[in-house]
Amino acid sequence: MYEVPKLTDFTPATLDAAARDLLSALDSEAAAVTNDADWKIFRDRWMARKNGVLMQLNERWLKAAPGPAKRDVGQLVNELKAKVETAVETALQRLQGGATSAKLASECLDITLPGIHRPLGVEHPVIRTMNEIVAAFRNLGYSVSEGPEIESDYYNFESLNFPPNHPARDMQDTLFIADQDRKALRDRLLLRTHTSPVQIRTMEKMKPPLRIVIPGKVYRNDPPDASHSPMFHQIEGLAVDTNITFGDLKGTLDHAMKALFGSSVKTQFRPSFFPFTEPSAEMMVSCFICGGSGKRGSEPCRPCKTTGWIEILGCGMVDPNVFEFVKHNGYDSKKVSGFAFGMGADRIAILKYGVDDIQLFFQGDVRFLEQFR
Ligand SMILES: [Zn+2]
Numbered sequence: 001m002y003e004v005p006k007l008t009d010f011t012p013a014t015l016d017a018a019a020r021d022l023l024s025a026l027d028s029e030a031a032a033v034t035n036d037a038d039w040k041i042f043r044d045r046w047m048a049r050k051n052g053v054l055m056q057l058n059e060r061w062l063k064a065a066p067g068p069a070k071r072d073v074g075q076l077v078n079e080l081k082a083k084v085e086t087a088v089e090t091a092l093q094r095l096q097g098g099a100t101s102a103k104l105a106s107e108c109l110d111i112t113l114p115g116i117h118r119p120l121g122v123e124h125p126v127i128r129t130m131n132e133i134v135a136a137f138r139n140l141g142y143s144v145s146e147g148p149e150i151e152s153d154y155y156n157f158e159s160l161n162f163p164p165n166h167p168a169r170d171m172q173d174t175l176f177i178a179d180q181d182r183k184a185l186r187d188r189l190l191l192r193t194h195t196s197p198v199q200i201r202t203m204e205k206m207k208p209p210l211r212i213v214i215p216g217k218v219y220r221n222d223p224p225d226a227s228h229s230p231m232f233h234q235i236e237g238l239a240v241d242t243n244i245t246f247g248d249l250k251g252t253l254d255h256a257m258k259a260l261f262g263s264s265v266k267t268q269f270r271p272s273f274f275p276f277t278e279p280s281a282e283m284m285v286s287c288f289i290c291g292g293s294g295k296r297g298s299e300p301c302r303p304c305k306t307t308g309w310i311e312i313l314g315c316g317m318v319d320p321n322v323f324e325f326v327k328h329n330g331y332d333s334k335k336v337s338g339f340a341f342g343m344g345a346d347r348i349a350i351l352k353y354g355v356d357d358i359q360l361f362f363q364g365d366v367r368f369l370e371q372f373r
């Protein structure tokens with residue numbers, strides 16, 4: 001390792017040679033610095049106050065120089081000091097510069113690379129059908145209400161005029177939540193069998209007049225087959241105001257069906273029974289697949305079973321007994337009246353798209369779903 005030599009004479013030639021030796025040692029040691037620890041050793045070796053190379057220069061050259069040579073030696077030592085300081089500083093900058101370029105390289109972003117292709121999905125056919133139905137009623141001034149899928153017996157049955165042990169409850173094979181036996185019947189939890197509980201929940205919150213549609217999932221203990229699923233979708237509607245009549249019901253639903261299935265469809269109402277409406281009706285629309293003829297060419301029309309009519313929803317005037325449960329919020333059956341209707345969104349999607357198995361909607365098979373782009 002380089003050490004400052006003691007000089008025997010101080011002629012310019014000797015000084016020159018000695019300076020060259022020192023600078024070449026400085027260069028090679030500076031070049032060997034590759035990290036912070038190296039650099040500190042390098043700096044201390046050359047610049048330390050205690051026995052650094054610069055201190056050795058002072059001792060061995062400057063102090064040792066005879067009187068006449070002192071001025072030249074002093075000048076040379078100063079020049080060498082400056083070069084050492086510069087070399088130490090430059091080595092540090094080189095290290096930091098290296099770190100910066102490494103950081104830049106690691107953060108570099110190649111904007112010429114093609115982007116990641118994320119295929120755009122589409123609305124599920126059932127959701128699309130629900131949105132279309134909701135839109136038809138929105139245009140008539142209806143707003144959307146939603147409610148919980150886990151319901152109490154009170155909201156799902158009792159307040160909708162299904163008293164305990166009433167046979168109408170048997171029409172809906174209910175999925176109950178386990179371990180509820182110790183609760184009072186009306187507090188027991190179940191998976192809602194229809195979207196109708198949201199009618200009561202909304203009437204509890206909002207005073208009449210009211211016009212709402214309620215889209216959502218419902219559950220029944222039906223074994224899955226081509227036309228049944230334990231989970232399916234309903235859309236329900238409710239209008240309450242003064243002087244609402246069955247004529248309003250017919251006019252509203254006829255208009256909505258024309259918006260959904262085309263202006264040429266006709267509607268027909270047939271008497272039916274639901275616990276929460278009186279009178280109740282089933283609404284048929286003229287078959288929008290065969291145009292009401294019951295035939296497709298020479299083949300019988302399957303969706304309408306050749307009758308030319310498709311049953312599409314249940315409806316009726318709200319039973320005054322139902323208003324009794326929300327009378328405290330302004331629903332006095334002597335002052336207001338209303339109608340309600342409900343339909344299965346999956347069934348309508350099946351008819352609209354000619355799907356022959358409801359299970360296809362819920363199996364998540366992309367080959368099936370891709371057809372609805
Ligand atoms: Zn038909």
